[in-house]
Amino acid sequence: MRPLDAAFCFLCFLVFSLLQSPSSAAKRSYVVYMGAHSHGIEPSTADLEKATDSHYEFLGSFLGSRETAEDSIFYSYTRHINGFAAILDEETAATIARHPKVVSVFENRGRKLHTTRSWEFLGLDRNHAVPSYSIWNKARYGEDAIIGNLDTGEIF
Template sequence: MRQNEFQLYIVYMGEKRHDDPSMVTASHRDMLTSVFGSKDEALRSIVYSYKHGFSGFAAMLTESQAETIAKFPEVVTVKPNTYHETHTTRSWDFLGLDHNQPGQQPGLLRKAKYGEDVIVGVIDTGIWPESRSFDDNGYGPVPARWKGKCQTSQDFNATSCNKKIIGARWYGRGISDEVLNRNYKSPRDIEGHGTHVASTIAGREVQGVSYGGLGMGVARGGAPRARLSIYKVCWLGGSCPEAAVLAAIDDAMHDGVDVLSLSIAGAGHEFPGTLHAVQRGISIVFAGGNDGPVPQTVANALSWVTTVAASTIVFPDLDIARKQ
């Protein structure tokens, strides 16, 4: 890249210096104004302002401007925006998380009230709200502590949220028109990954589910009574810009989630916003993925998060010779 070419940089500044989010954003604009020499140019350059859980911003900068900002004493790191990838029956029974069937003994999930009123934020490709897994029939009022919103836009209106999907946001800043025009400009999921993840986490019990008539049974998430807040940051092919991921983490901290799920990974990245979320009592759960730095390793091996990966095969062995 040439010195005078613009690209998206992420400026991380650590803990906030103001409780008022508008003052945090104003400090970001002031810093950019001092670099650009113009308030209008500074406003045009900023893509995201991280102002709720931590301080920082994403902005279109030249390499020399990024180097200048890195010298400010309040700046922790400056780095180019990078892209991360999404990661992808009987799992819950295998883990001992029973569902409510006659004759079953009380288990861990029942003692936890099936995740009743736990708010799970899912940072992914969005959601398909019409899925029966997200029906809110039988749910009580949205928890009073909730401060999030349902961001209405293309093919996603106010009725797309309910007492199950209590919040939804999407992050399209910095995404090319070519990519945006091949997707929903809304929290609606065209890829399917986010819907799959959300239903795996907190999908309600759906009876009579099968795959083409095979394997008839019950579909449910691990915490079927939990509420969901959706943050669409990933686009075509499961590509997730880090600038948008950080914006979603920041918003989720403001909204009041209890748990954050990120089924995404990128080599060598720690998502500093997650540490601030943990400090506020939010549990962070990452996917281990299939792309560790070397064989037999996983991504997202951070000391302050829970990284999930399968290590056991639950299905019985087959002896083809004996037809067993």
């Protein structure tokens, strides 16, 4: 191959590479929250399937087909909240966020756990016994207290 031909091939390759836009690099995991379900507190199997189907149909209207939506959604919230987690590009996530049926869309990011031994971490327990200086004693063992929980989704 002549040097001029090699240079031309390299230049064509370089221009072609620069014109390519990596679609997979721009996609991230998003949670689409759509408020409450229409089914009651104790949904039937049919209710749960209907909720999942509605998520596929809804996302499919943005992605062009139900099949594409099924490939994109990796979790469907069907019991207590109405929503789904899916791999989307930023533009699609922004478009979905403007839909009147959508409460919010946010990037699904991992959280770092601070501890898996909450009682010890909070100073409430030492070696499975409540020391006299424990906050448990001062708080009368939680009497008249509301306790919150942050569910990170981590399963141990």
